[in-house]
Amino acid sequence: MCGRYAQTTSRRSLEALLGAAAETDFPARYNIAPTQMIPVALVEDGARRIALHRWGLVPEFAPDLASGPLMFNARAETLAQKPAFRSALQRRRCLVPADGWYEWRAVGRFKQPYLIRRPDREPVMFAGIWESWKRPDGEALRSVAIVTVTASPDLAMVHDRMPAVLPPEAWEAWLDTRVDGRSLALRGLHPAPVGTFETVTVGARVNQTTNDGPEVQEPAPAIAEPVADAQPRLI
Numbered sequence: 001m002c003g004r005y006a007q008t009t010s011r012r013s014l015e016a017l018l019g020a021a022a023e024t025d026f027p028a029r030y031n032i033a034p035t036q037m038i039p040v041a042l043v044e045d046g047a048r049r050i051a052l053h054r055w056g057l058v059p060e061f062a063p064d065l066a067s068g069p070l071m072f073n074a075r076a077e078t079l080a081q082k083p084a085f086r087s088a089l090q091r092r093r094c095l096v097p098a099d100g101w102y103e104w105r106a107v108g109r110f111k112q113p114y115l116i117r118r119p120d121r122e123p124v125m126f127a128g129i130w131e132s133w134k135r136p137d138g139e140a141l142r143s144v145a146i147v148t149v150t151a152s153p154d155l156a157m158v159h160d161r162m163p164a165v166l167p168p169e170a171w172e173a174w175l176d177t178r179v180d181g182r183s184l185a186l187r188g189l190h191p192a193p194v195g196t197f198e199t200v201t202v203g204a205r206v207n208q209t210t211n212d213g214p215e216v217q218e219p220a221p222a223i224a225e226p227v228a229d230a231q232p233r234l235i
Contacts, residue, residue, distance in 0.1 A: 001073055002126070002146050002163045004142035004206070005101035006030045006217070007039065009123045011050075014039070014097055016169075017123070022047035031102075031216050033209040040144050041092040043175045048179075053094075057145035057207055074129060074145040076164055076189040080182040085145070089181035092134055095166065096126040097147055100197075100217075102206055103159040108226035113207065114158050115200040115217055117119035127164040127189060144174050152191040156157075161167055164189040165196070178215040197220040 008028035015022055020040045024037050037052045057071040061083075071084060079089045100117030118124060127147040132140050147164040155162055166174055170188060173179045203220035205211045 001103075001157060001161050002101050003072060003149060004119075004128075004209075005163075006099045007031050007032060007097055007123075009097060014041075014050060014123070018048060018050065018095070018097075020050050022050040024052060026048045026052065029212060030109075030214055031188075031206055031212045032207060034070055038096065038144065038178060040094040040096050040130065040142060040175075041125075042092070042155075043131065048175065051142070053130055053141040055146075056143055057088070057129065057131050058082065058141060058143045060087070060131055060133055062133060064136075071145050073161075076127075076185050078148050079129070079147065079185045081235040082166060085097075085129060088131050089185060091177050091181075092130045093173065093177060093181065093184075094130050094144060095129040096144065096163075098163070099123050099127055101163060103233050105158050110226050111222050112223045113202050113204070115202050116155060116158070116162075116195065116197050117200070119153055119198045122126060122225075125168075125171060138228070147185075147189060149189050149191050152194055152196065154194045155192075155199065162191065165192050193225050209230040223225045 032058045104111040130144040140235045151162040206216040
């Protein structure tokens, strides 16, 4: 599961990295949550571009925004089977730029937040699928889901799922809808190699989506593991 992430790379840097023109500027974000607008890279009319989409895919057939669960993630293993994702997998794939993502691990009665990022702090690209849904007023809403895979062994202690992170050599095929989506989902999406990412314990600021500055990524002491109760003595 990926329910919170960061994207602080500048518009110009992403344009250069992706060979794409951005439709609009976007600020650095340190604590992005579902339903917010996020930059994604896609191909339309034969050209790459970066556009803002709502995070949380709304299927074309949805009667309204409130119907059904908030689909901000899509499991790679079932993309080709689920009606909400099948068409997007083949016709509407995208890249979601990110600098890292957050996960929480239960420690006793509390949850320890972690920032997961590359050790060199370079941006990565999550595999994404997008959809266009027509509002009652006729305006189109574009929305996106981040594809997830089984977590790498070195990240599984934090969470059993992780975003599908695409290496640069896979970007073109993922964006090219002439390439069969089912094949890409089944054979082209894998956990990242062990050692690709580091985990950093961070403080409780990240728990509140209203906190969206660099302070949410400051390292913090880990929550202490609970000590098992001592066995009662027989007297």
